[in-house]
Amino acid sequence: MNAFTLKRRAVVLSAVIGASSMFVAGSRGVAHAQVATPMSGNAGHYRFRVGEINATILSDGVIGGPPRVYASDAPEAELQAVLRRAFLPSDHMTLNLNTLLIETGSRRILIEAGAGSTMGPNAGRIFENLAAIGLGPADIDAVVISHTHPDHVGNLRTAEGSKAFPRAAVFLPKADWDFFVRNDPDLSYMPVPEDFRVRFGAAIKRSLEPVTKDVELYEAGSEIVPGLTTIVASGHTPGMATFLVHSGTDQLLLTADLAYHPVVNVDNPWRPGPDRDKETALASRRRIFDRAAADRIPVLGFHFPFPGLGRMLKTDGGYAWVPAGWQF
Ligand SMILES: [Zn+2]
Numbered sequence: 001m002n003a004f005t006l007k008r009r010a011v012v013l014s015a016v017i018g019a020s021s022m023f024v025a026g027s028r029g030v031a032h033a034q035v036a037t038p039m040s041g042n043a044g045h046y047r048f049r050v051g052e053i054n055a056t057i058l059s060d061g062v063i064g065g066p067p068r069v070y071a072s073d074a075p076e077a078e079l080q081a082v083l084r085r086a087f088l089p090s091d092h093m094t095l096n097l098n099t100l101l102i103e104t105g106s107r108r109i110l111i112e113a114g115a116g117s118t119m120g121p122n123a124g125r126i127f128e129n130l131a132a133i134g135l136g137p138a139d140i141d142a143v144v145i146s147h148t149h150p151d152h153v154g155n156l157r158t159a160e161g162s163k164a165f166p167r168a169a170v171f172l173p174k175a176d177w178d179f180f181v182r183n184d185p186d187l188s189y190m191p192v193p194e195d196f197r198v199r200f201g202a203a204i205k206r207s208l209e210p211v212t213k214d215v216e217l218y219e220a221g222s223e224i225v226p227g228l229t230t231i232v233a234s235g236h237t238p239g240m241a242t243f244l245v246h247s248g249t250d251q252l253l254l255t256a257d258l259a260y261h262p263v264v265n266v267d268n269p270w271r272p273g274p275d276r277d278k279e280t281a282l283a284s285r286r287r288i289f290d291r292a293a294a295d296r297i298p299v300l301g302f303h304f305p306f307p308g309l310g311r312m313l314k315t316d317g318g319y320a321w322v323p324a325g326w327q328f
Pocket residue numbers: 149151152257303
């Protein structure tokens with residue numbers, strides 16, 4: 001990477017954090033795939049089964065930013081052409097927050113907490129979507145987190161500073177806890193100005209403060225609750241895990257932040273800017289995408305367009321994302 005690209009990247013990203021609304025605003029006058037004018041009142045949850053397990057995707061809303069952030073090594077002209085072909089805006093990429101509730105036996109386990117108010121005003125919807133299926137925060141027995149970035153842990157803290165899920169055991173990867181919480185992390189790998197790094201790091205510590213005393217730290221690679229196995233997927237962060245939900249012969253693979261948006265990180269092989277160790281992240285992505293494609297496992301992408309379910313297809317040059325049809 002030469003000085004020019006470094007400088008350009010810093011400029012692009014400083015534009016992002018200059019105003020938090022830019023993380024969430026839609027496009028301005030650019031033709032894209034949003035069909036007609038949106039209205040409120042659409043479903044924010046989606047129910048299905050994995051064997052005996054009842055599963056519900058609960059949207060926490062959306063975040064986003066300039067496409068360049070999520071496709072750090074894409075040649076600019078190619079990136080713009082890909083966005084145009086996908087009817088996506090050239091200046092903004094929307095990322096969903098697809099948390100997953102699984103009900104197994106008598107336990108309710110939430111996978112990922114969502115962003116809450118840590119990354120702009122269009123997230124923090126998980127509680128209304130939980131209410132829509134007749135549940136409240138006190139009904140959650142456990143919250144399992146893939147990695148401690150703010151968009152995955154933001155909802156753990158109420159506005160008053162208490163535990164948002166008062167009865168829930170919170171499971172976090174130990175390597176992320178050591179890196180982001182127990183120490184003052186060196187976030188210089190994130191191509192953003194220093195004040196953004198400071199706020200990002202502080203949002204993690206602040207979100208996790210209410211659960212500090214009784215957090216359960218895990219190392220990926222084992223079944224942490226019946227029906228939910230953690231899979232080593234480090235690189236994006238030191239401890240990031242992905243998950244396999246399984247019951248009988250049915251499986252669902254969660255890809256966490258191996259990919260942000262299928263258009264740039266699955267259908268095209270571009271690397272997310274926030275990956276801390278880009279080579280390790282790439283190896284994790286290939287290993288887990290290969291498994292999903294070879295075994296034809298249904299996949300849930302945390303940041304993919306809601307509800308985020310589909311399958312990975314292996315292609316000549318890489319992979320393709322095939323969204324699942326909506327089921328009533
Ligand atoms: Zn994320």
